[in-house]
Amino acid sequence: MTATKRPTSSTDAGSAAASLAAGTMASATQWQLVAGFLVVYIVWGSTYLAIHWGVESIPPFGMGAVRFLFAGSILYVWCRAHGAEKPTASQWKASAVIGTLLLFVGNGAVSWASQRVPSGLTSVLVATVPLWLVLCELWQGKRPDLLKVLGVLIGLAGVALLVMPTGAATATVDPLGAVVLACGSLSWTIGSLYSRTARQSASPALAIAMQMLVGGSLLLTLSLALGEWTPELHVTARSAASLLYLIVFGSLIGFSTYMWLLKVASPAAVGTYAYVNPAVAVMLGVLLAGERVPARAVAAMTVILGGVAMVSIAGGGARRMVTAMWRARR
Incomplete structure (x- = not known):
């Protein structure tokens, strides 16, 4: 969809938000598109460092449970209040499968592995x-x-x-953490494939809220089963602030902006966050967390992202991305 050139107002923003909840199409100005892409690029790129800081004193699965249950509850109530229809049993079933694969396994793997792998390399x-x-x-x-x-x-x-050691050198990344991240990425991929044909709610935002509620409930169950919450647990101010950041910016603002962008821009253009997020995460990890990025890790990251870009180009993603970005400027 091409961007319109009418001025924006608080009423326009409210209408766009309501249309997202109800599952209808929205329009956007050039500046709104720029702001939306910056949110997805920077905010989502920063969540890796926020997770890394969060698990310093908060149990990984417990942190994910609190994050998604809070964000999912807020988003669910907001969507229903803005016109989204009550989900059916079949829609809850689909959201349960997706929430399990994406958030319980996929995001749970990221939270756990962040205890062992630097935030930049995790991304x-x-x-x-x-x-x-x-x-x-x-x-x-x-x-x-x-x-x-x-x-x-x-x-x-x-x-x-x-991840592989060479000669007497040790691996650049903790092998177990890398394996867990690989399994989480595979689970995310399977969940994404399933979501293409799953019968979800007509409101994308409501569907995400339902996935968060399911994923958060499963993470809470696992957290309680593992005994993560003990009387000796002491949550630091940095971990608490990181969790709050993940709830508000990572889940509510980040996911809502992402779904809104899918309504007003090409999916290929929106998908460019996959290339930008690692760069943002690595930069923030170095500047704010003092993470080291050895030369071998830089070379590996270049190779990995090069392979990912090649896969995207093979699917025509580059051409569609350029076309969408050009149209957004008009």
Whole structure:
């Protein structure tokens, strides 16, 4: 959809938000699009550091449970109050599957692995989702073109460079943390594939809220089963602030902006966050957390993101992205 050139107002913003909740199309000005992309690029890129700081004193699964239950409850009530229809049992079932794969397994893996892997490198390993997507398509019997296969091989070679020791040197990334992140990314990919055909709520925001409630409930169950919440637990101010940031900015503002962008811009253009988030995460990790990025890790990240970009280009993503961004300027 091309951007319109009418001035904005608080009424316009409220109408756009309500249309997102109800599942209708919205329009946007050029400045709104720029602001939306900056939110998805910077806010989502910063969540990796927020998770890293959060798990310093908050149990990983407990933190995810609090984050998604709070954000999901707020978003669910807001959507229903702004016209979203009451979800059916089949829609809850679909959201349960997606919430389990994306948030319980996928995001839970990120939270747990953040105890062992620097935030910047975590974001790079999570960015391998497009590679898993191609592998899943192969499993389904689809025959991707040669460029996609080459992109996957290059990306996986980058992952190997990142996690495998060479000679007397140790691995750049904790191997167990990397394996958990890989499993989480695979789960996220499967959930994303399922979501393409799942019968979800007509309101994208309500569907996300339902997924958050399911994922948060499962994370809470796991957290309680593992005994994460003990009387000796002491939550630091930095961890508490990080959790609040994840609830408000990472989940509510970030997800809502993402879904709004899908309404007013090309999915290919919106998908560019996968390339920008790792750069933002690495930069913030170095500047704010004092994380070191060895030369070998930089080389591995370059190889991984190069493979991911090649997969996207093979699918025509680059051409659609440029077209969408050009239209957004008009």
